[in-house]
Amino acid sequence: MRRKIGLFTIAAFITVLVIAFNACASNVPAEESKQGKPDDTSAATSHAPENGEDAGQPAGNSNYPIAVTDSKGRTIRLENEPERIISIGPDITEIIFALGKGDKLVGRSAFCDYPPEALEITAVGDFYEWNLEMIVSLEPDLIFVSAMNTEENEKKLMDLGINIIFINKTESFGGVYETIGLIGKVLNSETRSEEIISRMKNDVEKAKKAVDGLDRPSVYYVVGFGEYGDYTATGETFIAKMLDMAGGANIAADITGWSYSLEKLMEKDPDIIIGSEDAVKYFREASGYKELSAVKEGRIYAIDPDLLEIQGPRLSDGLLELVKILHPGSLQ
Amino acid sequence: MEAKNAVDVKNLDFSYGDRKVLEEICARFHPGMVCGLLGPNGSGKTTLLKNIAAILKPQKNTVYINGTDITDMTANELAREISVVPQNTYIEFDFSVQDIVMMGRAPYIKRFSSESEEDIETAQWAMRIAGIEDLAERSIKNISGGELQRVIIARALAQRSNIILLDEPVSQLDIYHQLSIMETVRTLAYEYGMTVVTVLHDLNLAAEFCDYIYLLKDGVIAYSGKPKDVLTYEIIEEVYKIVCLVYENPASKKPHIVPVRSMQEGNGSC
Amino acid sequence: MSYLAKRKFYYSILLISVIVLLLLGIFSLFVGTANIGFLDVCRILASKLPGIQKLVSTDNIRGSSADIIIKLRLPRAVLVILVGSGLAAVGAAMQSVFRNPMAEPGILGLSSGAGLGATIAIVIGLDKTVLGLSAAAASAFIGAIATVFIVYNISRTGHRISPTVLILAGTAISFMNSAVIQLIMIFRRDRMDYIIMWTMGSFSSPSWNKIAVLLPFLLPGLAVILFHARDLNIISTGEETAKTLGVEVERTKKFVLASCSIVTAACVATSGIIGFVGLIIPHLLRLLVGTDQRVLLPFSIVGGAAFLLVCDTLARVAAPPAEIPVGAITAVFGSPFFIALLIKGKRSVM
Structure with missing residues (x-):
């Protein structure tokens, strides 16, 4: 979702400059389809039970009003x-x-x-x-x-x-x-929600344990890139926290506001780069980006951004994915 | 005792910011006469005209109409006394000739009320005098410069004011329209008894049509009097810095000025 | 036709236009994304009319249908009519004051000021409602008025305001406001979507409340503008001339521009920035009924309302379930007209 920001910036500039024609920007969100392809994702679907009654709760409306x-x-x-x-x-x-x-x-x-x-x-x-x-x-x-x-x-x-x-x-x-x-x-469906929460907590613990004491590779997470501007998960963001939990050293941890620059990225030259499929493809081809050590040496990895950006049950899967990228083999 | 419909200017000073444009102007304009304001560019004649019309704000107790200080009059009262034909008229929107002439009735029409039969008759009278009756329905976008000037004169007439001020009414017109419009203007003074004050560039037109002339130079009235007294070669030479010959027009017995050359430095003068 | 008969003729046409507008308004209640049958709409409407309501049964109509008609479509139609009439009348008046056929309600920096006001409220995160309006709308109103105030004072020399300087100052302040909006968006990326959404302008969230807030600004504003219709005619032929024809030029300009600003600010605050209505409707109508403001202004009020109503109805039903921003529709209609106007203007010069 954050990737749309780039397009929004352009759209916003047009919007404001040609204020009478403001409506042009409206098509942007519709054209931009979401990154996530359900097949790519890990286990989230399996956590969902068949639609139906929540087994742990008595049927009917006895809990209501609430x-x-x-x-x-x-x-x-x-x-x-x-x-x-x-x-x-x-x-x-x-x-x-x-x-x-x-x-x-x-x-x-x-x-x-x-x-x-x-x-x-x-x-x-x-x-x-x-x-x-x-x-x-x-x-x-x-x-x-x-x-x-x-x-x-x-x-x-x-x-x-x-x-x-x-x-x-x-x-x-x-x-x-x-x-x-x-x-x-x-x-x-409180029982079901408890189950989801404990499954997620479990996964988070597993991740924490796996990376405990390991060296922290420097990492850059791509939110936006190229002509739409470079954006990343800066220090204040939830994704930055997840990178940290997954045992990475986010190179943008010390700044805020999502905005970054290629120049800065080249200067910091992170060990690992993580982004969407599109971002990875772009980084491998675009001049400047392809000169980064992580790109040249093949340490650029794709992840489904929805796993990190949509704050739902798949979030812990996203965390485990990050651990797998940052510390391969650390998870049993 | 002030004469009826006379305009009196007493010790009028006027400045744009720090720049003094008019100084100590004293003048009187009488009904039934055509008065000319003459002078080189920048001498202040248009500024004087605009002060009399209260387009610019004159100081108190400097300009009087029938003995009343014009700064004490509302725009509406003034519009019934003085009408103005401005120098250049450009109208962006597509009004009809009749629409424009009818605007001359504005000082008489109450808000929200429509023009009365009398207003319409007055406008028709004005168009007849100005010679544009046939153009009433035409768009002002589709008439010639001379016709437009007549429309503006008709609008001024529709105000039924006793005083009419004209700022170079014929400067952009061909010789036929110059003469015919000036003849119309003269009619206003002679037949309708109006007080006519006109800024003119063309000395010969002024000599021909004005009964009295104020010649301005650098914001002061340098000379004033009948055309034959003011438009002499000495005065013209001094005020306009040109060498000229002045004859008597055999037809009208008025002065006729033939410019020879400017007295620019380096041009040599004899 | 005589001078007065012509105006009478136009006024009778105007009466017909008002009836057409009402019919359009009623028609707009019958179309929408929710599928409500023609007879159901009739019955819902009839059930609200005093007198015959007892004769009409709405028993087998879904409750939500009545809500949609009475609480969504009806206030929306009313709001659109009000905003359309306000913007078009302001455009017509401003074109006279500025003696410039390209003048439109946004020319004094009103739209950008409203945008900046809304942006600031959005960024600060004000979520109070003021008089039933969102904080963004209230702040937009203040922003618009503040901008005009600044522009006006820049352009004022003594008691006089020069229209040319007004337009230039308005343009300059517009650019500045836009730049500030951009900067704010850069620094507050998280709020950018809201800001863009606000500036796009839409009627998608209509309410009687908004109408109640809009009316006390709109009606007196329009009344003042109409009150000066004849003066505006004369001013449009030149300010100095207008003075000599007995018009209190500076006072008229002040009153009319203040009314225009208030009407525009209220319209923009309740429904965002909607372009073109204020520009093309007065022009279109000038071609049809002439340039006399006593005729043009009432026609603009009716025509602007009708035009925006048609555009908004299209915006609602053209691509369900999405709503096309009404600004896009007005611009799609507006741009070709604007271009045609330019070409026509060029020809008449040649």
Whole structure:
């Protein structure tokens, strides 16, 4: 997702300069397809049970009404188990499927494309525009939002009596567990969410143990590249934390704001470079980039960026992938 | 006692910022007469005209109409007393001739009310005097320069003011239109008793059509009087820095000026 | 046709246009991404009309359908009509004040000022709502007004404001605002998407609240502009001339520009930057009804509303489920017209 930033920059400049023609930028997000191909990913699908009742919970609505607090500090009271859910945010869509509640989803954002079943659900808009009319006509009883949205859209839908739970991007695994726990509680599948969380915790421990005491190779994670500008996971980002947990020394750890430069990259000349398939391909061909030692010596690796950028159940898989790249053979 | 419809200018000074343009101007313009403001470029004649029209803001107690200080008058009151034909008219939008002439009625029409029959008749009268009745429906984008100037004069007439100020009304027109428009202007003074003040460049037109001339030089009135008294070769030589011959026009018995050469340095003078 | 009869004729055409606009508005309630049958829409609407509501049964219509018609499509149509009328009237008035056929509501830096205001609110992360408007919208309004204030004071010499300097100052400040927006976006990449989304302009989140906020700015603003229609005609032939024709030029300019700014700022704050309506509608109508503001302004109000309503309806239904930004539609219609205008202008010069 972060890779889109490059395109956005260009689009933004055009937008602002030719302000009357502002609408040109609107096509950008739609054209840019997401990196992730479900087949590339590791074990995430296997964690998801068949859609159906959560075995650990008594059937029916005995737990309801419940009240939960979302990231905006709003208290949302649910009288019954939500039956018609819209998810605007790829992370939430993944979590809902992982909880086995994918059949309750009646709407999703255009960017929710994992697991593949999600694509069969009606898209109700992208990050820029929500089609309110479509959302209302789907008659949802609950909307989860993690992606961009406007206050106005939210307020409008709340005025129409639809519950909205907003979930912020998080900066730690702890935050992701909380999110999963929250959604589990709301969707009456707490046992399932506990299982996912403990599986993830387990994986994180495994990763930590594997890299403990090992030398830390310097690493550069590609977010954006080439003519769209060089962007990386700078120190404050969650991906930077994951690189650190996976036993890497992020060369951009000391700066913030995503922005980087090829010059700086050449100066630091990291041991290992990690990026999307496209990034790897570009680095191998583009002048400047191909002169980097890591590229010349074959230490540039592709990863599905969704594993690191979508803050859902696959995040721990992403961490393990990073460990495999940074410290091959360290995982039993 | 102030004469009716006379314009009095008393000790008028005017500066653009620090630059003094007019100094101690005293002048009086009478009804039924054509008064000419003459002078070389930059002598301040247009500035004087704009002060009288209150386009520029004159000081208090310097310009009077019928004894009233014009700075005490609203734009609307003033527009009923004085009409102005500006030097260059360029109109961006596609109005009809009638639309433009009708704007002369603006000082008389209340907000939100439409033009009355009287307004329309007045506009038609003005167009008739200016000789553009046939053009009423035409777009001002599709008429000649001479016709446009007549439209502007018609608009000024539609104001039914007693005083009309013209800033080089004929400077960009051919000789036929120069004469015919000046003849119309003269009619306004002689037949309708208006006070006519006009800036002119062409000394011969001034000699022919003006009853009285104020000759400006460097922001002061250098000479004033009847054309035959002001337009002498000595005065022209001094004010305009040219060598010229002045004859008497055998047809009108007015002075006729034939410029010979400029008195530029190095040109040699005899 | 006589001078007055012609204007009467135009006013009767205007009446017909208003009726057409109302019909367009009603038509827009019948189309949308949600599939609601023609009769259902009729019944939902009828059920809200006092008098006949008892005669109409809405029992077998889904509750969401009524919400869609009454709480989404209806306020949206009203909002679009208001914004379209405001922008077009402002464009027509500004073209007269500036004696420049290319003048449009954004010319004083209003749009960029609104953009900057919204950007700042988005970056600071204000998420309060002010008068039912988002913080971004309120801040956009303030940004637009602040920008005009600066531009106005730059252009003022004593009591006079020069239109040329106004346009230049407006352009310069626009560039500066845009540059600041860019810089903010570079430093706050995480907020960039929101900023872009805001500047694109859309009616996708309509509400009665917005309409309630817009009206107190729009109606008095339009009233002041209409009030000065005849003065604007005269000013458009030259400021000095206007003075000699009894128009209080500086005061008129001040009132009209202030009203234009307030109307534009309110429109932009409630629906983002929507280009071209304020430029092409007055021009198109000038060709049809002439340049007399007493006729042109009311026609612009109706025409701008109708044009934007058609564009927005297209934006809603052209590519479901996505909504095309309405700015894109107005520009797609607008650009060819603009070019045709330029070519025509060139011919008349040659």
